[in-house]
Amino acid sequence: MMCVAMIRIGVLGSGKGSNFAALQKAVEAGLVCGETVLVLSDNPGAGILELARAAGIASGVIEEPRYRTKLSPEVEEATAGMLMEAGVELLVLAGYMRMVKEPLLAAFPGRIVNIHPSLLPKFPGLESWKQALDAGEKETGCTVHYVDAGMDTGPVIAQERVPILPGDTASSVHARIQEAEHRLLPRVVADICRTLAAGPR
Numbered sequence: 134m135m136c137v138a139m140i141r142i143g144v145l146g147s148g149k150g151s152n153f154a155a156l157q158k159a160v161e162a163g164l165v166c167g168e169t170v171l172v173l174s175d176n177p178g179a180g181i182l183e184l185a186r187a188a189g190i191a192s193g194v195i196e197e198p199r200y201r202t203k204l205s206p207e208v209e210e211a212t213a214g215m216l217m218e219a220g221v222e223l224l225v226l227a228g229y230m231r232m233v234k235e236p237l238l239a240a241f242p243g244r245i246v247n248i249h250p251s252l253l254p255k256f257p258g259l260e261s262w263k264q265a266l267d268a269g270e271k272e273t274g275c276t277v278h279y280v281d282a283g284m285d286t287g288p289v290i291a292q293e294r295v296p297i298l299p300g301d302t303a304s305s306v307h308a309r310i311q312e313a314e315h316r317l318l319p320r321v322v323a324d325i326c327r328t329l330a331a332g333p334r
């Protein structure tokens with residue numbers, strides 16, 4: 134694919150990193166006008182850090198001893214600083230389990246996207262696949278959206294639907310959603326990078 138420019142992508146994640154892996158596969162296949170320049174995790178044991186190291190991408194740990202659901206302002210400020218220093222232009226939250234606050238929002242206005250495992254605005258928050266199953270939904274899915282100060286509330290960019298089938302368990306629904314996430318996130322990031330690369334830098 135012809136790219137006018139390569140967008141510098143930063144990734145935050147807390148978990149195993151399967152969404153990051155799917156994104157990185159697309160980047161390495163040349164399907165994205167972008168390159169992943171930094172992966173940070175608030176969980177020192179997260180699989181996403183191992184994957185980043187294996188891919189030869191700069192990575193680091195965000196140390197937050199005080200809170201579990203957000204970063205303290207000074208830690209978030211330092212995180213924003215690291216990302217800016219790496220020249221990050223698009224920040225992807227790939228299974229990052231904390232709320233994002235002003236220091237990051239102000240550093241990357243309109244440039245932070247998140248993947249969430251439900252058809253937002255339905256089922257924000259934790260274990261949304263289980264929420265959908267428990268609510269008796271016949272379908273659920275995943276959403277990529279811009280991040281704002283709320284919990285999974287920012288403008289929706291794209292969604293993929295998946296069915297909830299008879300006999301499904303929370304884990305079978307989650308697995309089906311994750312397959313959809315691994316298609317949706319790389320596709321949306323590719324679209325955004327193409328648009329950003331074509332615009333003024």
Ligand code: GRF
Pocket residue numbers: 146147148149150151152153181227228229248249250311314
């Ligand atoms: C994904 O289901 C994502 O939607 C959620 O956390 C999970 C992260 O999985 N919020 P992984 O670390 O990308 O494998």
